[in-house]
Amino acid sequence: MFKGSIVAIITPFKNGKLDVDTYISLIHHHLKNGTSGIVPAGTTGESPTLNHEEHMKVIELCVNECKGKIPVIAGTGSNSTNEAISLTKYAEKTGANAALVVTPYYNKPTQEGLYQHYKAINDECDIPIIIYNIPSRSVVDMSVDTMAKLFELKNIIGVKDATANLDRVDEQKRKIGKDFIQLSGEDGIALEFNLRGGRGCISVTANIAPKLCSEFQEASLAKNNDNLLVRAKEINDQLMPLHKSLFIESNPSPVKYAANLLKLCSDEVRLPLVKVTTESKEKIKSAMQHANLI
Numbered sequence: 001m002f003k004g005s006i007v008a009i010i011t012p013f014k015n016g017k018l019d020v021d022t023y024i025s026l027i028h029h030h031l032k033n034g035t036s037g038i039v040p041a042g043t044t045g046e047s048p049t050l051n052h053e054e055h056m057k058v059i060e061l062c063v064n065e066c067k068g069k070i071p072v073i074a075g076t077g078s079n080s081t082n083e084a085i086s087l088t089k090y091a092e093k094t095g096a097n098a099a100l101v102v103t104p105y106y107n108k109p110t111q112e113g114l115y116q117h118y119k120a121i122n123d124e125c126d127i128p129i130i131i132y133n134i135p136s137r138s139v140v141d142m143s144v145d146t147m148a149k150l151f152e153l154k155n156i157i158g159v160k161d162a163t164a165n166l167d168r169v170d171e172q173k174r175k176i177g178k179d180f181i182q183l184s185g186e187d188g189i190a191l192e193f194n195l196r197g198g199r200g201c202i203s204v205t206a207n208i209a210p211k212l213c214s215e216f217q218e219a220s221l222a223k224n225n226d227n228l229l230v231r232a233k234e235i236n237d238q239l240m241p242l243h244k245s246l247f248i249e250s251n252p253s254p255v256k257y258a259a260n261l262l263k264l265c266s267d268e269v270r271l272p273l274v275k276v277t278t279e280s281k282e283k284i285k286s287a288m289q290h291a292n293l294i
Contacts, residue, residue: 001071002098002130002158002181003199004036004221005213007206008044010252011058012265018054020061022265026207027065029264034214035206038062039100041075043137044204044252049270056090063095073202077102077132081117085124092127099125100160100202102132103140111146122153129155134162134185144168148176160185160202161193169196187213187243191236194220204246205239208258209293212239238291245287248280258284261294 007030012019030038040062041047041055050058059074066072074091076099078084088099103109104117122129131150135141141163150156158181161168166189169182173196183200184193190201200221206213212235219232246254253269253276260267261284267275276284288294 002037002073002128002183004217005034005206005210006037006039006071006073006183006200006202007035007210007213008039008042008202008204009062010207010256010259010265011041011045011050011054013268013270014266016268016270018050018057019265020057023058023061024065026264027062030206030210031066031069033210035070035210036200036214036217037071037073037097038066039073039075039202042100042202043075043102043134044207044255045075046252046270046273047075049273055087056094059091059096060094071097073098073100073130075100075102077104079104079107081120084117085121088121088125088127088129092125096127098128098130098157100130100132102134103138103142105138105140108139111143114140114142115146115149118150118156119153122150122155125155127155128157130157130181130183131159132162132185133159136162136164144171144175147172147180151176151180157181158183158199161198162186164189166192166196169193169198173197187246188240190216191220191232204251204255205243207255207264208242208246208262208288209239209291212291241287241290242293245280245284248283249276254280254284257281258288261285261288 012022040058074096076087162185216235219228222228256267
């Protein structure tokens with residue numbers, strides 16, 4: 001169920017408010033273009049600046065619009081364990097297929113603290129939980145041993161790995177086993193990630209190039225098919241400048257600008273994020289031209 005091109009969907013705003021109509025149109029855009037799953041209220045969805053009502057709203061809308069056609073992995077993490085439990089319970093009640101729970105940021109918990117945080121969420125809920133390990137934003141790095149211990153719990157099923165360390169894929173597979181779902185959190189290394197045993201990517205680029213990302217994932221996940229592997233490498237080369245340009249400034253400002261160029265939504269972001277500079281705009285345009293998107 002949880003594999004392929006899974007989009008970390010952007011949250012569109014209009015005059016500072018959640019733009020519900022555009023958000024719904026974005027969801028259907030992905031349903032029509034082969035996206036394998038949607039993550040609402042992730043970092044790319046600007047979860048840090050969504051209030052609780054908005055956070056719950058984007059999850060609910062996503063579940064209702066997808067109608068079981070593709071899985072919804074709701075972003076429900078927090079540096080407050082109680083808040084993470086509350087959001088995860090809501091995602092479960094709404095009908096989300098899984099919860100994506102980021103390692104607690106700012107608090108800097110120990111490995112035991114990380115274990116107890118996820119165990120508390122696991123014990124209070126009955127929905128599959130995917131660990132989101134992103135040391136660059138959270139400061140803490142969950143060890144493979146801690147993941148292995150968590151995988152023994154009833155609801156922990158895998159990881160979104162945004163360490164950018166491909167050796168972790170091998171280590172996690174070796175220590176935890178092939179049933180532990182590994183999803184890349186980095187578009188730029190998704191090809192090698194899958195070749196080493198990953199099952200897909202929770203993608204920023206899929207917001208802009210859903211068909212290409214979907215085709216890329218299908219090709220890169222095909223086993224023992226040299227022709228498809230060649231195709232995966234071709235698409236990877238086509239998209240690589242775009243992968244890089246979408247992080248030229250803080251995510252999701254670049255991807256919202258790219259979405260605006262495609263007339264998918266406005267490039268409005270919430271403070272403390274700001275719109276990308278003129279110089280960055282030119283680089284994003286160039287990357288989109290390289291990918292034959294404009």
